[in-house]
Amino acid sequence: MDKTDRNIIRALQKNARMTNQELADTVNLSPSPCLRRVRALEQQGIIRAYTLEIDNEAFGLPVTVFVRVQLEKHTQEVVAHFEAQIKEQKNVLECFVMTGRADYLLKVVVKDLHDYEHFVRHSLHSIGCIASIDTSFAYGVVKKTTLLPDHHIV
Amino acid sequence: MDKTDRNIIRALQKNARMTNQELADTVNLSPSPCLRRVRALEQQGIIRAYTLEIDNEAFGLPVTVFVRVQLEKHTQEVVAHFEAQIKEQKNVLECFVMTGRADYLLKVVVKDLHDYEHFVRHSLHSIGCIASIDTSFAYGVVKKTTLLPDHHIV
């Protein structure tokens, strides 16, 4: 992971579908070593996937919801079961283990309120051992990017 | 936006760098109409960007923080100023306008706690008119995907 690798990542974050030749130009390399570096970054798992940024609304999923979940108890079984179930839920895009009051923060997308109600009833409560659910709806997006900030690894 | 378009999006969400020919195979189309559909989706803004999913830790940004922000007042000027400033902050990956107690929810990445302290002091408080900041650290990732769920637009 040197400076060139980080430049490659930054360029691909802006446009993951640019050709290898453009990328090579951008980072001042010829195409072949450039491609080899990209493959290496994939191999090392630093590049985890090439994905799309979709207009959720146009795609038919206009509602983003953040859900704070507290479990009743924190035994190994309950935690493992909850996390396994969450991974299965296709409406859950992200799930973090959190500090503070709530145990988990979920980012959920649904197409409307009715859809969300269905999600809570059939996908969350059915997991069991949930002490509380605190829902916050996003009704506007100020910023949304995947471009990671510059920083200098010492 | 018919079924084939959604299939294209799903396929590209799983691997945005797959070749057009593979994509065409996946959605049972020949390469040329497939490419034309992709271009149309780009044109319409449904595909907003091609991006990378990066291993934040390997990239040197292991700490994800969620910050709930409340403004002192909600005049047009204060709101516009806050949102404009947030867009400039490279550590802020996402910012939503929220229902509930807080006005905004920010998703922030930093390399350590010291970095976060610096962010709060120099990037957040310096914006001004902020009534309160409530920080929650993510200390584990259960799930993280950009793959949107299946759903049937009626």
Place this chain on the structure above:
DNA sequence: ACTCGTGCGCAATTTTCTTGCGAATAGTGT
């Protein structure tokens, strides 16, 4: 049944990817 519009597949050209190979560079130990 006819016409028009939409979207498909084919095919040829251009562009890009991919791989092996020799050369240059940087780092290491004597």
Place this chain on the structure above:
DNA sequence: ACACTATTCGCAAGAAAATTGCGCACGAGT
């Protein structure tokens, strides 16, 4: 300082993919 080794580069050629124009087929509306 020197030689040795390990990386990593650029070049080049064959293979694969993208891109475009064009003709055809299917469906909707008259």
